[in-house]
Amino acid sequence: MFSEILGVVLMFILLFLLAIPLGKYMAKVFQFQSTWLDKIFNPLDQLIFKIARIRVKEEMNWKQHLTALLTINLCWFLIAMFVLTNMSWLPLNPDGNPSMTGDLAFNTAISFITNTNLQHYSGETGVSYLGQLTLQLWQFISAGCGIAIAVVVFFAMREKTQTSYANFYVLFVKSCTRILLPLSLVVAVILLFNHVPMTFQGKDTMIGLQGDTVQVSRGPVAGFVAIKQLGTNGGGFFGPNSAHPLENPNYLTNIVETIAIVLIPLALIFTMGHILNRRKLAWSIVGVMTIGFFLLCIPTILQEVKGNAAIAKMGIAQPHGSMEGKELRFGAPASAYWAISTTTTSNGSVNAMHDSLTPLSGMFTLLGMMVNAFYGGVGVGFLNYYIFIILAVFISGLMVGRTPEFLGKKIEAREMKIAMIIALLHPFLILTGTAIASHVYAHNPTAYAAWLNNPGYHGFSEMLYEFTSSSANNGSGFEGLGDNTPFWNIACGIVMLLARYLPIIGPVAIAGSLAAKKYIPESAGTLKTDTPTFSLMVFAVIAIVAALSFFPALTLGPIAEYFSI
């Protein structure tokens, strides 16, 4: 057990060792400074700019940035819908998988454009290779959009009385070619060498140990897994996601995949520090995120290592911890670490089944998604955190006797209105969604019996998890939920859409509005936002706004379950 926990610690250290230089590299990329990859990628960039007629020098205001992002997303949504509903007759379908129904395609397309990757289908039987490639392209686009829009906000934070800064298309292309593509290549190659398949051939057959012939699904897996991990997408090539031996064959691939989950979200904060030339601010944000991450991760690991209370009551020793739903090759600590990494970052890939986590661990994964800003999704994690900063600045700015300002810009009614709407949105979507589902179920439990694998508190957690995962654009699931029904497909689809775009629009609008304001130089009376005290304030705001509003819901789900077994 000691070496298992040491493995987790080393993974975390390695994560920082990689994220710090990556953050610096990304800052260089977005500020058009030369990097050693220029020789290879400059011609590619130029070609893309030329074909797409992107005017590199043209700067955009915040509305144009958003228009650009939404246009890209809408176009590709339509293409994805077309492919998913027609893939049965389109090429690259060696296994003869069927097309999706309308509501499932709607859910899946939205799920992938919103970086959620909630899957109400199973990859082996639900999509063709063309479908997989379309989804994989989406994993690049949604992550690229996330990085680009976060960088837009960085530039807006840096500007003094400016309305236009950077070009979204350029940032988007660079995110894909300079960051996602090279990193994915590296990860995919490591996976390849560890026998993750990468082929367009159909199912293979093999003879199992018992002597019967088994059909084994395969496909272009390695590339898919690389970007699903790096782009906080999380949608697996196969149904069991990274618990599947062909997605995540051994402990080494597990290390690579685990680190890849948090790498870019964390590195982006350092990028912000470089672009704004405020390293201390970056470190204090990273500090809050890391403490939040630890507060979720450490108890989860302890819970899983301790084992399942119900099994312990039966007098059965659990030397390896709670192993239900976990892979033997990873063990309890590494699975628990992955569970928190994937839920805090809105990734949603899994290497163990969250439905089988002990009750409190289940709650911590839920909390990670409810906060959705302890590292958070690629780009959007920072945007969520930005909203919390605005709220914290407002309250603590008053506490030092000045009207609130952040980085030299006054925060006024307009910014507060947007920040409040965005802060409200997440609890609103999760609680309202779960409330509707609970209402429907409670009034006719027999008709909807197929929804819930487990009745009672755990069943409630399953519904709560599904909406939380959708609203956090996470995509993982408490898989006990029978979710491929029109209700869940459509409800989650709507939640994912709102929860993706409004929390992007809000911070970009706030940052844009602040950037255009008059800059107020710092003085001794100015609230400093890179101090431990202010960090504590942000943490308190997150705890009270994001976590406490879910307290009653969590009480009826995991907490009640915990106290009952």
Add this chain to the structure above:
Amino acid sequence: MKSESSQQLFNAGIVKEALKESFIKLNPTKMIKNPVMFTVWVGTLVMMAVCVWIAAGEANQGGLLYNIIVTAILFITLVFANFAEAIAEARGKAQANSLRKTREETPAKLIQPVGEMYVNEIKRVPSSQLRKGDVFLCEVGDIIPTDGEIIEGLATIDESAITGESAPVIREAGGDKSSVTGGTKVLSDKIKVKVTTEPGESFLDKMIALVEGASRQKTPNEIALTILLAGFTLVFIIVTVTLKPFGDYAQTPITIAAFISLFVCLIPTTIGGLLSAIGIAGMDRALRANVITKSGKAVETAGDVDVLLLDKTGTITIGNRKATQFHPAPGVEESAFVKAVVLSSLADDTPEGKSILELAGDSYRNISVNDPVYIKFTAETRSSGIDFDGQRIRKGASDAIRNLCAIKGNEFPKEVDETVRKISSNGGTPLVVSKDERVLGVVELQDIIKPGIQERFERLRKMGIKTVMVTGDNPLTAKFIAEKAGVDDYIAEAKPEDKMNYIRKEQQGGRLVAMMGDGTNDAPALAQADVGVAMNSGTQAAKEAGNMVDLDNDPTKLIEVVEIGKQLLMTRGTLTTFSIANDVAKYFAIVPALFISSIPALQHLNIMKLHSPESAILSAVIFNAIIIPLLIPLALRGVAYKPIGASALLRRNLLIYGLGGVLIPFIGIKLIDLFVSLYF
């Protein structure tokens, strides 16, 4: 001041008026302006309906008495919140009324215009009949009936009714000291005054209207904070409403009383109830410092000020220069020199002259000479003095005396020249004294920096405020005094447009500038500044241009105004923090209470070990209600501002109001529960 204000905090008359007003404010059209409290208002109505429903036979909503108590506490919460606002208004009104009382229905000697000329045909009318543009006469012993500007004459005036300062002041036509205030008393001479305001429109009247709420508008920061609070309220509406289907799923019936109690406890009622009281109290505190603000926004802006423009004279230095040292010329005996200086100053009424006698001391006080002829200071000779027994003693600027000596062919000693230069470079003013056109020595006059002013500037610097001294002195003197007083910057040989340019420059850099002024030529700068405080003695133009008027004419008032502004903002911030931090304990009180009966395992969440679900809910609601009146004194007095730097201040306030806000309700709710559990 402090003991006075705490005495007045809950003065019986004010409390009575405020209580009455807090019921009147229950009117929904008034309640809706405060979204947080309005939801409590709606909750109270729902609970009343529930009580009726239970009385009619409904059995699943808990006992009737319990429901009635919950309803009553919600109602009391509303009254408490209204009371906070009402008492702030009542105090402001009382303060303003006491100022206004003196000027009500004073007889005025109206000068009747005949044709184009004003003739001395005087008609006695009540002051309320005076209109803008009317001219009235005031003689010795008259109370000035209304605000106005002297158009003819000069008078000493006792302004103690307004400023509390007993020393009379001189006001005269023309110049910058032409303004008189209603309610003050003429002690000598006779003045003709032109009325500058319509009745009911003086600054004081405007201020009273602001305090009373009729014309009070939410300030930008108040609006932003209201949005934040409304947002929190919405979050908790969602939390509470969705709990109903959750409860249905878990087969846990939750009573309406429990829903509404949970909701009311979670929404920020504490700050919601105190918010407007805090704003009014800010203006009221300004009024107590004898500063009339023209809007609540001005007070708020004062807290944000980055640059303070301060006049040297009166603010940084004591009004006038003082003689600090005698420097006899070589070969002149000190006593002979001092004697000559004293003689030359015997008839000198200027403060400088008096300070020379003071410095010389008592032993020279009784010097007298035969048939003295006093020579007055003229702009031409630029010296003054005395002639007696054929001796001519003169005192004046060094070049004036040098000329005198040169005419007679007398040499101006090198050593004296050196002394003169040295004094100048030390920020002083040298006065050279001669006898029969021979230089006797130099008197050194120095600006006296006000005691304690350095500390005040240090305090301002810690607040992050830059201080700028404005003076007509030459740059050398200005620099010396600036350094000595510890201001950050200075404008020397300042003309009115220099102030204006300086303000513009700072504002372009994004800074907020405050200044104080009195003259008409200050008006543009006062209007340009973000916070312009006009002295009440100043011209009407200056008073119109600024956004505050200082009744005391005290130039250091600016510093107090800034602190009042900061206090106002801080009080809002700390009480918001406190209010939101309270939620932690309230969750732990109410959430277990909601579910314990159907999910006994959740007893573990009842970390306060509250007696029963009913007692837990009642305790939380009671705590929520009584915390409002308990915090009224803090809201009215304001959180103390300590200039210890923003980060330290945040740490301090977060510790007191944040951590305190988390802990206090745990203790409070538990204590209340110990009592409530006797009954429920």
